[in-house]
Amino acid sequence: MYFWALVAEGELQSRLTSLKHIARDEFQSQRALRSPAHITLIPPVRLTDQACQQIERRIASVALQAAPFILQIDGVKGFSSRVIYADVVEHQELVDLQHRLDAAFREECPGHRIKHHSYRPHVTLAFRDLDPKIYPLALAYFQNLGLHFEWPCRHISRLKHHQDHWEIDHQVLLGPPGLEGA
Numbered sequence: 001m002y003f004w005a006l007v008a009e010g011e012l013q014s015r016l017t018s019l020k021h022i023a024r025d026e027f028q029s030q031r032a033l034r035s036p037a038h039i040t041l042i043p044p045v046r047l048t049d050q051a052c053q054q055i056e057r058r059i060a061s062v063a064l065q066a067a068p069f070i071l072q073i074d075g076v077k078g079f080s081s082r083v084i085y086a087d088v089v090e091h092q093e094l095v096d097l098q099h100r101l102d103a104a105f106r107e108e109c110p111g112h113r114i115k116h117h118s119y120r121p122h123v124t125l126a127f128r129d130l131d132p133k134i135y136p137l138a139l140a141y142f143q144n145l146g147l148h149f150e151w152p153c154r155h156i157s158r159l160k161h162h163q164d165h166w167e168i169d170h171q172v173l174l175g176p177p178g179l180e181g182a
Contacts, residue, residue: 001046001161004059004101005038006071006094006153007168008123013037016086016123017147019142023084025178031127035159035166039071039121039151041101044161051109056158058104062097063156066112067175068161069093071151071174073123078140084139085168086147092162094121097174101156121173 008016016037024030047055072089079085088094098119126138158170 001044002052003044003159003166004038004042005040005157005159006151007155007157007171008037008151009154012149012151016125019086019125019145019147021132022141023138026141027126027134028132029084029126029130029138031129032124034164036168037123038157038159039094039123039155041098042105042130045109047109052158055105055108056170056172057109059101059156059158062100062104063172063174064176065100066093066153067098068152069174071121071153072148073151076125076139076145076149077122077146078135078139081135082128082130083124084126084127084130084135084142085124088121088151091121095119122164 007013013036017033020030020032020037023032069091071094073086073093074089075087077085079089098121125142130138154174155171156167156174159166160169
């Protein structure tokens with residue numbers, strides 16, 4: 001299984017991971033710790049190695065046409081009484097990138113069905129193992145933190161599933177070479 005995402009780096013990754021640790025330690029929700037903090041672009045899908053290589057070429061082509069950008073994370077929200085997430089402020093470059101990647105995936109792998117919802121970029125802090133009975137308490141806790149920070153987006157990462165967790169196994173830069181510092 002693979003998925004493609006924008007993965008937080010450095011201090012931002014550490015900060016978001018520490019919030020996931022709070023979800024684990026204070027609210028017994030640890031499933032979000034199975035992957036690095038990220039914003040999903042293409043949801044998890046089973047692919048053969050050959051299909052993965054094919055789609056990766058298309059993703060690299062889409063990434064080359066994009067430019068690095070900065071997202072804003074502002075506040076915490078939730079849904080389904082089981083998920084708490086850091087909210088990504090609507091950003092047209094992100095929406096456009098996700099649409100182009102989705103179209104490339106569907107063209108390259110037309111036989112693959114991926115579970116698709118309307119695109120709502122977010123960073124999961126507490127996941128499906130969050131007890132609905134303590135959901136309101138956990139949501140209030142995270143909302144009271146007043147999260148607000150910038151997220152520099154420079155890469156698209158491919159994550160691969162390994163037994164019980166996800167790891168980055170490939171990255172492509174956004175934009176042509178030389179734009180890494182944007």
